Amino acid sequence: MEPFTPRQNAVLECALQLLVAGGERALTTAGLARAANCSKESLYKWFGDRDGLLAAMITYQASKVRTPGPRDSMPTLDDFSRSLAVFAEDLMGVLAGEVSLALNRLAIGQADRDGAQLGALVREHGRLPIETRARALLELGRRHGYLKFSDTHEAYETLYGLVVRDSHVRMLLGEPPAGLSDDRPQRARLAISQFFRLYGHGAQDIE
Amino acid sequence: MEPFTPRQNAVLECALQLLVAGGERALTTAGLARAANCSKESLYKWFGDRDGLLAAMITYQASKVRTPGPRDSMPTLDDFSRSLAVFAEDLMGVLAGEVSLALNRLAIGQADRDGAQLGALVREHGRLPIETRARALLELGRRHGYLKFSDTHEAYETLYGLVVRDSHVRMLLGEPPAGLSDDRPQRARLAISQFFRLYGHGAQDIE
């Protein structure tokens, strides 16, 4: 089930390190072979070509992240609200991670090549797990009567927008992390508070 | 005051076209010289080097966009709400534009080089004008009693998040425009409606 051998994982880890340190230009096959103490021929044997290597880096990184499924017992409203806040902080933390930023930059920079295959990989392995986890959480809240919405997708997108705002793109553009981590828990609380005012128990339907 | 001559503007326009059509790889100095019927020597004379050319493309594109200052007369709440919706639709339209996407991809892809100078240019010439226009609009609404907030920046970021959500990054990653333009006015209305429920006249303070 593991798509890569431990040796290949080590090489991919090294590749991620190079990418984070110096961007895409620093990730050359010769440089990776030197840094990882392997041969270029092995790289091409394992990953096909450079694009295959980049794709492998994304799937490998995704394989490292485990999304904790929430245990279904969520009695009090306070617990549920706290779970939402944890999700919000996790989301901000993931998006602000340097490996995530580097891979997103890589995929965005290559979005014109090959029909955005890297972008599709990032969406599938990076964003989709987050979304499914969040949707499960939201529907759990609705089942317990803490939330009120008809369109789960709309509720999720609203939550995402309230939490992330445009900070992700700003970080991708290289904005120094001055306003990025300014009190992440504080920002999470604000976002969750706003979300509850839109989709909380007592909220009215829209339109 | 115009930083470039008409001839140089024409060349930059051609460069943008190349960038949109084929991504960064398609934007070579030789290719641009051929497409724009100019010599490589002129390119280097005008823009210094390739990075100077990229920077010039961003400032040139920014110079094309004029941000309509709202006339200060904004009597009814309905007018103001409509102005917010117009802003929201404009924002979505700009971010979904292929030139904007191409330039953002370019700046993000180069965010590791030279301290993210291109990213800084995009933020300064692309995002800042939008933000100032929106802040003026928001404060106008507050002055007329339609909105209620203490932190303009927070209100603006919330509005941005409600309108854009994560669609910008998804588009940057190359997601096909299936869900992007799905009834843009509808999405704008929803976002503005949500925004009014958070910062509208009768809204309570947060926390």
Add this chain to the structure above:
DNA sequence: AAATTCGTGTACCGTACGGTACGGTTCCGA
């Protein structure tokens, strides 16, 4: 022990691209 497999290290090739140099042409001002 021989052979097969796997991987390293290195050398090599082709090419694409950034940047420079130069000859020829057009245009404009003196």
Add this chain to the structure above:
DNA sequence: TCGGAACCGTACCGTACGGTACACGAATTT
């Protein structure tokens, strides 16, 4: 009419990088 500036087209250079080939060593198999 002359001189110079600007610019085009092209040819050229150096280099960096993706990809391939090959020789040698180590481990595993038979």
